[in-house]
Amino acid sequence: MPAVDQYPWQPAAAVVRDWLAGPATSGDLSAARAQMGFSLAWHIILACLGVGLPLLTLIAEWWGVRTGDPSYRLLARRWARAMGVLFAVGAVSGTILSFEMGLLWPGLMGRYGQVIGLPFAIEGIAFFIEAIFLGIYLYAWDRLPPRIHMLTAVPIIVAGIASAFFVVCANAWMNEPHGFTVRDGRVVDVDPLAAMFNPASPPQTVHMILAALMVAAFLTASVYAVALLRGRTDRYHRAGFFIPFILGAVVSPVQLVVGDWIARFVADHQPIKLAAMEGVFTTSSHVPITLGGIAGDHGIKYGLEIPNGLSLLVGFSPNTVIEGLNQVPPALRPPVTGTHLSFDLMVLGGLFLLGLGVWLLLAWWRTRRRGETDPLARRGTRLFLWLASLSGLASVVSLECGWVVTEEGRQPWVVQGILSVRDAVNPAPGLMIGLWLLLAVYAAMTVATVYVLRRLAGERPVPVAPQEADVTGYPVT
């Protein structure tokens, strides 16, 4: 029995030493994937809010300035305060991702960083513009005339959408690698524009930008749906609900069409991903759509089948042949259950949000036809608001599931057909340490963000920062 445990910290020190001394293990690959996945899943929500919240805030401010209605201006200022916190957290959690690109996936960046550098470079400029004008928009409220102040929000919105576009271009490249040749093991003939505008870029970027608008809109609307349910039905809370909800309701049907577009694209370009999404194990015609279920050895078990559904959707004929997972050896197949269920859940969430929008449209139409004014005075409003208060959650679930589909569905590749995650990961030992540290910090940051946002929302009267004097007197129930 060697006398090693003389000091209480020695076991821990030994663990750290072993981690750092030994070779990297497959556990390190899992840790790297978990860390990247976790920090991306976290950031993607903030990124969506960064795209959508400035637009909502500007609409509220514009309407408030136009009509002189203080309730809209109060909304704009409160949303701007929340935006300040969310943007800061989003900026730092986004920075972590650019670190992790190198810390976790140097095998990807060392070879292909040059190929996908361009969209990131443009995204960097866009992010710069966003940060500069956000500083001006948030802090110069009392230094600029209203019209100029509103104009400073425009670059934030444009740059936010541009950021989303270019970052997703880089992700699309991982699905559709173009713009280079591998010759004698070296990456040559690099064409950054061809890499950036790869075939997957149009459907993926549009799908993501619309998703970002939906998430920001429905998350904001659900906060005010809860308030309306609790009987706070003044102008302030109604505006807080209707501005974002209408935006979300307008975007949802467009997203349905775009979703169809991207699914067809995947069917053409990444058939194995589609096979995992729909749980198609064997290539054949007359393939059904399977809803739910889990993957067995030869197909999806316990799922609900719609006969010929997938063949009809993809090729408008039951005779359309759909490629199955058996086209590739088992080692090159993505995990089916997770991809399939995520896909179903994403679609379900999208349809739920679409349905809510239709419900409001019908209610509004009936209200108008009867010469009434308030669509929320109708019967069934409580059920509607109750469901609407879940719309934020539904939009986030759909968002995360959609992201899981595109990433899990590409496994084991990080760059489709070119580079596997195993070859991309940092070979250094001890990546597990980074994962645990990151989880601890993010847990604290999550708690603090939610807490601070709740406090910001609950502050009554609205704090008298100098620039907020003119709307402080507005009574909020």
Added chain:
Amino acid sequence: MLADTVLVVMWLGLMCYALFAGADFGAGLWDLVAGGSRRGRPQRALIEHAIGPVWEANHVWLIFVLVMLWSAFPEVFAAVMSTLYLPLTLTALGIIARGAAFAFRKASTELWQQRLFGGCFATSSVITPFFLGAVAGGVASGRVPSGLAAGSTVTSWINPTSMLGGVLAVVTCAHLAAVYLCADAARGGGPEMVRAFRLRALVSGLVAGGVALVGIAVLDADAPRLFHGLTHRALPLVVLSAVAGVAGLLLLLRSLWGWARAAAALAVALILWAWGVAQYPLVLEPDLTVARAAAPPSVLAAVLIVFLAGALLLIPSLGWLYTLFQHPKTGAAAGAEEAR
């Protein structure tokens, strides 16, 4: 040639990060030592007022450098990030804690929250530049060889040059912040605040000079190649930096705040350029040069065009951001506000 141009642009980004974001980190250090929550309140208010609107834009310079590095010198990015992943993970976590906690503190109203978030903000403001300096020391002393995780995960950043880099980064950030804050204090903080920050600026400037002097011995023993470069090809820059640093202190004594800012910034910038000149053209041990590490010309040209076009948008925008909050509110804007 193209590769050298991109390298210079990237180094300009690094310089901007050091001069602007470095000062934001330094302000965090002064926040940390401002004293108890009652006594330190006016200083913390000044610091918050000074960095509030600008820190996020300043922070983007780091992303600029990272993106430049992986686009134009992908092998270097991969080698540095994979070997130095421990200090860089700690840097990343420090960046999270600093930015988030600063925003949280601004949004909270109760003392215990302000203390908690403020402490987090201030501590991470010290930790982050330290690890960044340690990373720079690891690269500069040739401990990061090319290849994936080819260097030691431990001694690549726990070594004399890295420790020197870390301490120097922290002290330099503190000095920059104190000098910058003198002008802010002169504008709206009152004479007592001006005296306080002038004292801090002088002390931190002297400490930074002292650390740099000790650093000569450290580099001589630990990083001979870098030392040779600094004492030969880059010597004029090193001397100029020292002159600018001393001049900055004298300007502080004469209360010429704007000139003192420029001199302090020049001293820091010149050290960064001296490092670059001393090490050029070698990027990573044993023999990876700028030309060999660079991406193909198509990529370099595309990246350069993007940044030149971006600069046309960014420079006027940044100018507006920095000047907008350096002046008291104008009567017109205040009147317009009342009319709303």
